[in-house]
Amino acid sequence: MSDNGSTGRTGERLDRRRFLLGVTSAATVALSGCSGDDEEDDKAEPADSTGGNGSSDGQSDDGSESNGQSAENGETDDLLVTFEHPDRVAVDGPFGMTIGGLPPNERVDVRWGESDRVATTTATVETDAEGTVDLTDATVVDGDVPADLDVPLSVALIQFTEDQTFGFRKSGADSLAYGVDVDGEEVGRTELTRVYPPGTPAIDLQEAHETLVGPVFEPVGREQGPGVIVLHGSGGSPSTGVAAQLALNGYTALALHYFDGPGLPQDLVEVPLEYVGTAIDWLLDYETTTGEQAGLLGYSKGGELSLLAGSQYEDVGAVVSIAGSGVVWAGFDGRGLPETSSWSLDGDPVPYVPYARDGWNESVLQGYQNSFDEATDEELEAATIPVEEIDGRVLLVTGGDDQLWDTERFHGVAADRLTGADGSDFEHLVYDGAGHGIAPPYYPIRRTLDSPYGPLGGTLEANAEASHGHWPHVLESLGTLGPDEG
CATH class of the missing domain: 3.40.50.1820 (Alpha/Beta hydrolase fold, catalytic domain)
Structure with a gap:
C-alpha cells in the first residue's frame, strides 16, 4: 500500500x-x-477489553481472559492450554489472542467458527520455543488463510471463511469460538463475545x-x-x-x-x-x-x-x-x-x-x-x-x-x-x-x-x-x- x-x-x-x-x-x-433485521440487543454496549468466557476461567494481570484447559488423549494429555483475549470485541475491531501451553516449535491448527461449529476456517501456525502462539503476528504455514497476510489471524480467520453470509444479518451480541488442534486432536477451545451493529x-x-x-x-x-x-x-x-x-x-x-x-x-x-x-x-x-x-x-x-x-x-x-x-x-x-x-x-x-x-x-x-x-x-x-x-x-x-x-x-x-x-x-x-x-x-x-x-x-x-x-x-x-x- x-x-x-x-x-x-x-x-x-x-x-x-x-x-x-x-x-x-x-x-x-x-x-x-x-x-440485517434480526431482533437482538440493538443497544449492546460497545466492546471493552476486559474479562473472558472460555472453557475454564482465570484472569491475567492486564484484565484479558486467561483460560486453562487440559487435553485427555494420547501424547497431548499433559498439555494445559491457555487462551488470553478480550471478553468483548466490536465487529470492526481487531483484537489479540495468545494461546499458551502448546508443544514448543510445533505446527498446530487454529480453528474459528460460531459457538456451535468451531471448524469454519483453519490456519496452521508454528508455536515458539515456549509453546505459545500470538495470533497478532503468527506465522501461517498452511490452511485457509494466506501466509504473510498483514491482518491479525484472529480476524483473518473470519475474513477467509467459506461461509460468505456470516455476520451480515447479525445484530447485537453473539459468540465466536476458537479452537486449537495438535496432531488432529482438539486440545483447547475458547469463546468471546462479538458486538454487531x-x-x-x-x-x-x-x-x-x-x-x-x-x-x-x-x-x-x-x-x-x-x-x-x-x-x-x-x-x-x-x-x-x-x-x-x-x-x-x-x-x-x-x-x-x-x-x-x-x-x-x-x-x-x-x-x-x-x-x-x-x-x-x-x-x-x-x-x-x-x-x-x-x-x-x-x-x-x-x-x-x-x-x-x-x-x-x-x-x-x-x-x-x-x-x-x-x-x-x-x-x-x-x-x-x-x-x-x-x-x-x-x-x-x-x-x-x-x-x-x-x-x-x-x-x-x-x-x-x-x-x-x-x-x-x-x-x-x-x-x-x-x-x-x-x-x-x-x-x-x-x-x-x-x-x-x-x-x-x-x-x-x-x-x-x-x-x-x-x-x-x-x-x-x-x-x-x-x-x-x-x-x-x-x-x-x-x-x-x-x-x-x-x-x-x-x-x-x-x-x-x-x-x-x-x-x-x-x-x-x-x-x-x-x-x-x-
Whole structure:
C-alpha cells in the first residue's frame, strides 16, 4: 500500500446492458449491508477489553481472559492450554489472542467458527520455543488463510471463511469460538463475545420527512454523536450496514437513498445536489447529532457525490471517498447512456466527462479509461471537482487494481488538486493489489473479487488487507468532526 498524503457520444454499438448491470452491481456486491433485521440487543454496549468466557476461567494481570484447559488423549494429555483475549470485541475491531501451553516449535491448527461449529476456517501456525502462539503476528504455514497476510489471524480467520453470509444479518451480541488442534486432536477451545451493529434503525426518513429517504441510526451506548451521511454507489441501494457500523462507533448516521427509491429520481441522471444539502440540514438538526458540520462517506459513485457535495456546502466537514472519483461523470439509466450529467445544481447539469464511443464491449474499465483519455482539456477542467473547497479532512481510499473504473487515476485528480492547495488536510491511501470492493472489516471477503456482470479486481489477500487497513483511517477522519457529547 502507498500513502499519498458537454454532450454524450455515440458510435460503436455498446453492450449497454452489460455496462449498466456491471456498474450498478459493483458496490452492492461488497457493500450492500453489514447488518440485517434480526431482533437482538440493538443497544449492546460497545466492546471493552476486559474479562473472558472460555472453557475454564482465570484472569491475567492486564484484565484479558486467561483460560486453562487440559487435553485427555494420547501424547497431548499433559498439555494445559491457555487462551488470553478480550471478553468483548466490536465487529470492526481487531483484537489479540495468545494461546499458551502448546508443544514448543510445533505446527498446530487454529480453528474459528460460531459457538456451535468451531471448524469454519483453519490456519496452521508454528508455536515458539515456549509453546505459545500470538495470533497478532503468527506465522501461517498452511490452511485457509494466506501466509504473510498483514491482518491479525484472529480476524483473518473470519475474513477467509467459506461461509460468505456470516455476520451480515447479525445484530447485537453473539459468540465466536476458537479452537486449537495438535496432531488432529482438539486440545483447547475458547469463546468471546462479538458486538454487531444495530439491526433496526431509529427512524426511517421515508416516514418522517416529506422528501428524504433512508434509515437513521443513533449512536450506540451514548446519547449523542457527530452526524455522518453515507452515500451508496450506483447499485441504488442505501448503505444501511455501513451506517449501522458508524452508529456502533458513536455516530448519528444516515444511509441516504438518492435515486431508484420512493419519490426519488428513477435513474442516476441529474440527481439534484440540493437533495444532499437538505439531508445535511436535517441531520445537523436531529436530536442525537452534535457539532456544526456533518461528515460524508461515499462508495464508488457515492464517493464522487461526497466530494462534489462537500465542495458545495459549508456545513460539511470530513469527507471520505472510497473507490470514488475526483471528476464528475455522465449519468446512466436502464435504457442507455444519457447525454447528460449524473448530478444537477440549481436545475442545471453539473459539468461532466462524457462517455467515449469505444471500449465498453471490452470492459467497463476500458470504457471509462477511453472516456477519460478522449475528453478535451476543457471538459476535464470543467468536470474536475473543486475538492480544495471542502472545509475539513478529506480521505481518499483507492484500490490500485480496481477493474470497474480507474479509481487510482480518478482519485489522483482530487489528490493532485489538494496537494496544490494551501492548507488542505487530506490523505490518499492506495492499496496496490486491491480492487473495487473495499468494505468495512471484518466480514467475509470472498465476494469482493467479482460481480455477476464482471470483475471488481484485486486479490483476496489485498482486499482483506485493504479492508483491515483503511477503516481506522475512516474513523480517524470522521473523528475530526469533533468529540461526541455522550
